[in-house]
Amino acid sequence: MNRKVITTTPYSGQKPGTSGLRKKVKVFQQPNYLENFVQAVFDSLESCQGQSLVIGGDGRYFNREAIQTIIKMAIANGFETLIVGQAGILSTPAASCVIRKYGAVGGLVLSASHNPGGPDEDFGIKFNRANGGPASETQTDSIHQTTETITRYFTIDAEPVDLDSVGEVSIGNALIKVIDPVTDYADLMEELFDFKIMKQLLSGSNFTFRFDAMHAVTGPYVQEIFINRLGAPKESVINAIPKEDFGGHHPDPNLVHAAELVKQVNEQGLDFGAASDGDGDRNMIIGNHFYVNPCDSLAVLAANAQKIPAYEDGLKGVARSMPTSRAVDRVAEKLGINCYETPTGWKFFGNLMDDGRISFCGEESFGTSSDHVREKDGLWAVLCWINILAATGQSVSDLVKDHWSLFGRDLFTRHDYESIDSDSAANMMQQLTASLDSLAGETFDGVTLTLADQFSYSDPVDGSVSHNQGVRMLFDNGGRIVVRLSGTGTAGATLRVYLDQFTQDESITDTQAALKPLIELANQLIGIKQFTGRTEPDVIT
Ligand code: VG1
Ligand code: CO
Numbered sequence: 001m002n003r004k005v006i007t008t009t010p011y012s013g014q015k016p017g018t019s020g021l022r023k024k025v026k027v028f029q030q031p032n033y034l035e036n037f038v039q040a041v042f043d044s045l046e047s048c049q050g051q052s053l054v055i056g057g058d059g060r061y062f063n064r065e066a067i068q069t070i071i072k073m074a075i076a077n078g079f080e081t082l083i084v085g086q087a088g089i090l091s092t093p094a095a096s097c098v099i100r101k102y103g104a105v106g107g108l109v110l111s112a113s114h115n116p117g118g119p120d121e122d123f124g125i126k127f128n129r130a131n132g133g134p135a136s137e138t139q140t141d142s143i144h145q146t147t148e149t150i151t152r153y154f155t156i157d158a159e160p161v162d163l164d165s166v167g168e169v170s171i172g173n174a175l176i177k178v179i180d181p182v183t184d185y186a187d188l189m190e191e192l193f194d195f196k197i198m199k200q201l202l203s204g205s206n207f208t209f210r211f212d213a214m215h216a217v218t219g220p221y222v223q224e225i226f227i228n229r230l231g232a233p234k235e236s237v238i239n240a241i242p243k244e245d246f247g248g249h250h251p252d253p254n255l256v257h258a259a260e261l262v263k264q265v266n267e268q269g270l271d272f273g274a275a276s277d278g279d280g281d282r283n284m285i286i287g288n289h290f291y292v293n294p295c296d297s298l299a300v301l302a303a304n305a306q307k308i309p310a311y312e313d314g315l316k317g318v319a320r321s322m323p324t325s326r327a328v329d330r331v332a333e334k335l336g337i338n339c340y341e342t343p344t345g346w347k348f349f350g351n352l353m354d355d356g357r358i359s360f361c362g363e364e365s366f367g368t369s370s371d372h373v374r375e376k377d378g379l380w381a382v383l384c385w386i387n388i389l390a391a392t393g394q395s396v397s398d399l400v401k402d403h404w405s406l407f408g409r410d411l412f413t414r415h416d417y418e419s420i421d422s423d424s425a426a427n428m429m430q431q432l433t434a435s436l437d438s439l440a441g442e443t444f445d446g447v448t449l450t451l452a453d454q455f456s457y458s459d460p461v462d463g464s465v466s467h468n469q470g471v472r473m474l475f476d477n478g479g480r481i482v483v484r485l486s487g488t489g490t491a492g493a494t495l496r497v498y499l500d501q502f503t504q505d506e507s508i509t510d511t512q513a514a515l516k517p518l519i520e521l522a523n524q525l526i527g528i529k530q531f532t533g534r535t536e537p538d539v540i541t
Contacts, residue, residue: 002156002157004076004156004157005154006155008032008036008151009151011030014144014148016144017487018345018487020111022112022113024122024123025119025122034070037125039152040144040147041143042077044142048077050080052103053108054083054099055070055071055074055084055110057085057110058091058279059217059242060245060246061118061123063088066125070108075158077154079174080174084161084178086163086164086180088110089217089220090217091221091279091379092279092280093375093378096133096373097184097185100373103130104130107127108125109279111124111217112278112490114251115488116251121245131350131374132375134375137464138464156172181220182220182225186225192309192380193309195230201389202230202386203231208272209226209232209270209386210238210264210273211237214247214252214258215239215241216277218379219237225383253366253378254539255291255541261286271389274385277378280378282378283366284366285385292400294324294366295324295362296325297381298324298361299403299407300388303331304388305359307387310370314335315337316357316358318331318340319340319360319361320339320341320361321364322341322342322343322344322457322470323470326480326502327409338357340361343470344487346375349374352461353374354374365414368380404506405506408502409506411501411503411511411514413511415539416494416539416541417528418489418491419489419493420532420534421492425485425493428531429484431531432526433454439525447475449475449476453472454468454469456468471483477501479500483495483522484496495532497526497537501514
């Protein structure tokens with residue numbers, strides 16, 4: 001097989017964000033754009049010779065073309081085994097599972113996650129390392145540097161691989177294995193959970209459940225796990241056929257974008273509803289007329305973990321991203337285990353899990369998972385809930401309310417301002433950061449700002465330090481404001497304002513109204529209107 005060396009010139013801006021490189025499809029379709037990035041990833045590895053690489057994506061527009069390009073480049077770079085999901089499908093957690101199970105040196109996951117798909121929408125690519133988790137910041141920095149100076153990439157001439165048939169094909173010295181993308185992952189889930197009691201619950205007549213796959217990657221996974229293995233009725237899963245454009249919707253599991261699910265659960269009086277995102281790593285949990293905030297979900301799962309077979313000996317520790325509410329911290333305290341606070345992005349949890357420091361971790365952005373893989377895992381979280389509901393016989397709302405009465409409650413909301421001017425956003429963050437020292441100690445309407453800083457994280461395992469991970473403002477009444485700019489958007493800047501407030505009041509149903517004083521204070525301290533001209537957020541979660 002003749003390796004071809006293709007001359008290329010760099011593109012600026014190939015800098016991976018919170019989770020991989022995300023750009024409009026049209027940007028990825030420029031000559032050599034994808035190739036430059038993939039070659040930079042391969043160049044960042046010690047060696048590709050003789051190694052295995054996992055390749056798959058969320059099925060969005062451009063997924064198949066990208067996979068064919070990557071297969072030829074991987075062979076030219078010396079990989080010996082390529083493990084590819086059938087039809088180009090691999091959810092993010094399944095890719096993590098497969099990388100670990102087959103000892104691959106890493107994997108390329110093609111996804112822009114919850115961002116919309118289609119010719120005019122978004123595409124993305126991320127590299128996961130041998131532990132199955134996202135590349136570290138050091139690695140993504142080195143990949144970015146390589147893209148700035150790249151002059152050549154390697155590929156071969158070969159016919160496209162048939163991605164739709166499971167089986168093996170050799171090209172040159174490489175073996176390409178097209179695998180069923182579901183089986184390894186479904187088997188792992190069956191090892192972790194008590195499928196027996198879960199099957200009784202889901203196939204029985206006393207419990208009704210709906211899962212919205214949002215025409216994204218989880219469709220085939222839920223068909224196998226919920227319908228085939230757990231005996232749930234067929235109508236339990238909706239939008240289960242993956243589509244290149246996700247049916248024209250945002251595959252983002254929140255109350256706004258999963259409105260159809262919320263309507264069905266509430267109108268039909270169902271007991272439990274859940275949804276996942278484009279690449280299957282996020283989850284939203286709802287009960288009948290009851291929304292479970294992701295921060296609470298992490299805390300409730302941690303408190304009840306021992307009801308699940310895989311975690312019956314207890315948790316080693318837990319971690320949450322900084323903007324996630326502190327609900328899980330109090331669970332950790334009660335359990336006598338460590339709780340780590342990391343920057344936003346799953347890559348920061350990997351070292352803690354590899355080092356045996358934590359079992360569960362989560363983010364407010366609908367991400368929860370454990371050390372069974374090194375990614376967030378939407379279906380795992382849904383299965384945790386079903387296992388716990390089956391073990392306790394409780395409803396979703398009773399379980400959460402019991403939790404609040406035992407541990408107290410954290411009201412939480414996130415306000416997103418999308419597509420704002422990048423320069424204004426940068427300027428706003430700069431001014432806010434500069435004002436922190438003088439703000440600390442000030443009192444606003446009887447509430448004192450006790451701590452105001454730019455969050456820095458020192459990784460306790462490898463000692464690396466990540467600066468400027470978001471502004472934190474903590475108040476003496478248990479309130480907190482967190483402000484940062486998104487690292488996953490593809491147009492302008494997105495401002496995220498996170499607000500949380502400790503309370504003992506279990507009866508509050510309108511979080512926005514309850515948080516109003518904190519929201520108004522945040523708007524004033526950040527100067528949102530002054531810098532962006534906006535008066536209302538685009539999305540509230
Ligand atoms: C967002 C979330 C973050 C999450 C990331 C990737 O990042 O806030 O918590 O890890 O998306 O999730 P940002 O930088 O836009 O705030 V996924 O499911 O989109 O890969
Ligand atoms: Co995702």
